[in-house]
Amino acid sequence: MIHYLIVDDEPIAHRIIENYCENLPHLEKKGNCYNAFEAMQFLNENEVDLLFLDINMPKLSGFDFLKTIANPPKIIVTTAYKEFALEGYELNISDYLLKPFSFERFVKSINKTIFPAKEKDTSLVVAKPEIESVASSFFLKGDKKHSQVHFKDLLFIEAYGHYTKVYLKNEIIVSHEKISSFEKLLPESHFIRTHKSFIVAKNEIKHIEGNRIIIQNHKIPIGQTYKGNVNKLFLVN
Template identity: 35%
Template sequence: MILNCIVVDDEYPARILMKEYIGQVAHLNLLGAFSNPIEALNYLQDQAVDLIFLDIQMPELSGLAFINALETRPMVILTTAYADYALEGYTLNVIDYLLKPIKFDRFYQSVSKAKELLTLKTKPSHHQETPTSNAREHIIVKSDRKIYRILLKDIYFIQGLREYVTFHTVQGKIISLDSLKRLEDTLPQSRFMRVHKSYIINKLSVESLHGNNLVINGVDIPFSKNLREKILKMVFS
């Protein structure tokens, strides 16, 4: 399977290096390299690509703003000299984040992941979860000046309180500035379910049901009465 790709980076040496790396990988086909992100956006209006190697700090348009400007989103691998943007990049569902100077072995690892994801997308959907499920095995959470990588399977439930949420996990509690609404839209519905205005649960973590409560890791989680039949079907069937 061949991945058609482009490079968007305002630094000439960086573009040359990426061209060299891409030329060494059989499953990559370089369609173009752009120093100006606006030109790249115009190009993408008429040309479909599978993968974009995208710098973050560019004078005309930042890489993160570039992603938000895309009408349709190919896979994106961020390339940058700054680690500060890692969290924001992952919230935009980029598939990887390469820090400059980029080594070839790290580059190859990243593009191999891209190939695997494209293969999943093109496979028939029966007998598997969503094509992007491989990209959603963890969530990036910022809390108390730290960045956490939390495996989805390690989350028991998520509790909302005003503008904060608390992740109850195997490793303990992590409090973050976020909303249950955003998480409800982001987390895979095959695994997580909003059962109450204040709770999202991991279906596989439910131990029992009594009255209008679910028991998860020894904690009673209330659920809305009108969801009882849906919970019985989706959690206990």
């Protein structure tokens, strides 16, 4: 049995990894940590075989945390930032998963990490992150259940007080996730932040008029800070 620990400041990232791991019987969760200091304390008291590690965390980054571990377990980095891949491999990580990643890519990473194949000498080759395979959905907790949300069904997301409303083509899911969590999760090629309280699906935009985006019968504001994002959608500004 392979015991793993998730270290990520975004709860939704924990659930995605947990859902993937539930399909692999040789993996068993040992714990969840939401910052590097929690992880330090956890590893001082527990042993794990595998660590899923985010890079961009408050107070202490994932890589700075990794440098403090004397005998680290196997490390799979899970991040939205592809530019840190080289630094990760210099720290002897096993793999670098770029969010959002598919289940197929996740399984490939597990196999590579836990059951490494014998390879030729690659001391002169710099490993690069594999980013060709990305997820097409994610699981979201709302109304006491976990629903699978497909990107193709997502219209837009609205921050709503302490909650977030996820507008789908056929329903609305109210979640406790922060809108910043969704911004990290959703691929920039298909979604755009238009306001501090809104993220919209580019393909669902019917038209843009003034400072509003129209999606079906919804009118979504364009914030002054995010006008530059919206302008990138136009061939001629």
